[in-house]
Amino acid sequence: MITRRQWLQASAAFAGAMALGPRSLFAQATKTVKVGVGLKSINASVINLLIGEALGYNAEEGFKVQGMALGGNANVQVATNKGDVDVGIGVPSYALPILAKGEWGNAQWFYQYTYPYKWDVAVKPGTPIKAYADLKGKNIGVSDFGGTEYPVTRNVLKQMGIDPDKDVKWTAVGAGTPAGVALQRGAIDALAYYDTGFGIIEGAGIPFEIVQRPADLPMIGGQFLMALRERIKAERELFVGFGRSTAKASVFILANPAAGAKAFLKLYPETAPRGSSEEQAVKSVLEAISRRIKLYEPPYAGAKMGSIREDEFVTEAKMNGWDITDFSKIYTNDLIADINKFDVEKIRAQAKAYGQ
Incomplete structure (x- = not known):
């Protein structure tokens, strides 16, 4: 039997929740996407995976993101395979030897968020x-x-x-x-x-x-977003949404790097140098990402943002003597067309107007 005190407590809690309004109630029901990265701590190298939270892109897709620094690529792979993270960062130098041994699990790359060569x-x-x-x-x-x-x-x-x-x-x-x-x-x-x-x-x-780079550097070493194959199939809209948020964030940063830095610091103020002003903090982020942002867009004519080229894997496998004849288990481009369904010019305009 519910006591009068319990009934009053429940009523007060319900009334408080209603007072917050529909948006707050929806936010509580929004799915959290755990994103595992192979870093010892979150830093600006993964800025385009995270600032969709500050820019509203994640909310538009019905989720929020929790960045998780797991310390290394092997840890990210394990966490993805076990389902401890929803999205992980995949790297060929770690993944291809596993594929060559026939021991690749159920993870699948669905978006290339950094292209060679970095x-x-x-x-x-x-x-x-x-x-x-x-x-x-x-x-x-x-x-x-x-x-x-x-x-x-x-x-x-x-x-x-x-x-x-x-x-x-x-x-x-x-x-x-x-x-x-x-x-x-x-x-x-x-x-x-x-x-x-x-x-x-x-x-x-x-x-x-x-040091001057050698001529004809191999197009290897991109970085990819990955998730469990069965989850991509069952929750396609979620992973399209995360890819789209990443693509939008990449366009935003390319259009206005300083605005991207400000959005990142809004989420992760602890990454700013201790005692720095806002201007100094933004400068520190820009120094870190100035080389990386050039690699957000594919270096291949006519390729869509995030699309994956198998010949990168073929090249790396040949260089290392890994005997791999079938790369289809490790990646898919099936989400790319839907990921790119957004107004690029609208995002660029948003970036240029950010903070004004």
């Missing part, structure tokens, strides 16, 4: 190292051996005839500023890293020079 090698200003060929016999730093820069740079050296196991030494030096400090202090001869990582080092005021 890695470089940096050296201290004035060093005699000017080309990748000069790296032979040198100590090359990487953030850690689970980072994408390690397998990708190994592949490039191998393609040039440099044995990545015998001809160079590899040292894990940490991510971000610590990597730059290791280079500055001479603990390593060169630093292999990716675009947003170099942006962080640049923002810390550490000088470096980028």
Whole structure:
């Protein structure tokens, strides 16, 4: 039997909920999409996956996003396969060896959110190292051996005839500023890293020079959104919605990078340098993403935003001697047409007017 006190408590709770209005009630019912990223902490390198929350794109699709930094690509893959996250970031350097062994699970890539090629090698200003060929016999730093820069740079050296196991030494030096400090202090001869990582080092005021890239770099190493195949089929609208939010956010950032930075800091103010002003915080985000945003759009004529090209996987598999004849298990382009059903010019106009 419900007591009078319990009835009064329930009535008060119901009245309070009604007072919040329909929008608040709907927000409570909105699905939370857990997005797993292979980082030790959330940073601006995944800005286009997250700012749809601040810009209203996620709400338009009926969900909200929770970014989850899982520490590494292997952890993201496991979490996606187990269903602990709804969407994860997939990388070929980790996934293709699994596919080659016939051990690929039920995850499927459905949107390419960063295209090749985003890695470089940096050296201290004035060093005699000017080309990748000069790296032979040198100590090359990487953030850690689970980072994408390690397998990708190994592949490039191998393609040039440099044995990545015998001809160079590899040292894990940490991510971000610590990597730059290791280079500055001479603990390593060169630093292999990716675009947003170099942006962080640049923002810390550490000088470096980028080694000239070799000609005909392989188009490998894109990054992808993935989810369980059966869930994509059963909840197609949800994953189209997440892809569309990411595409809109990418267009928004390309149109007005500073506005994208402000939207990101609205969600993650803790990522700003301690004691920085708003202007300084925005500048730090822009320094981190300036190289990455150029890779949001496909480098292939006529390709739609987020579309996936199998020949990238074929190239990487051949470079590594992975025997893979069927890549169809690992990706799909079935959602791309629907993901791109939005008014691009409207998003650009929104970006240009943001904050005014």
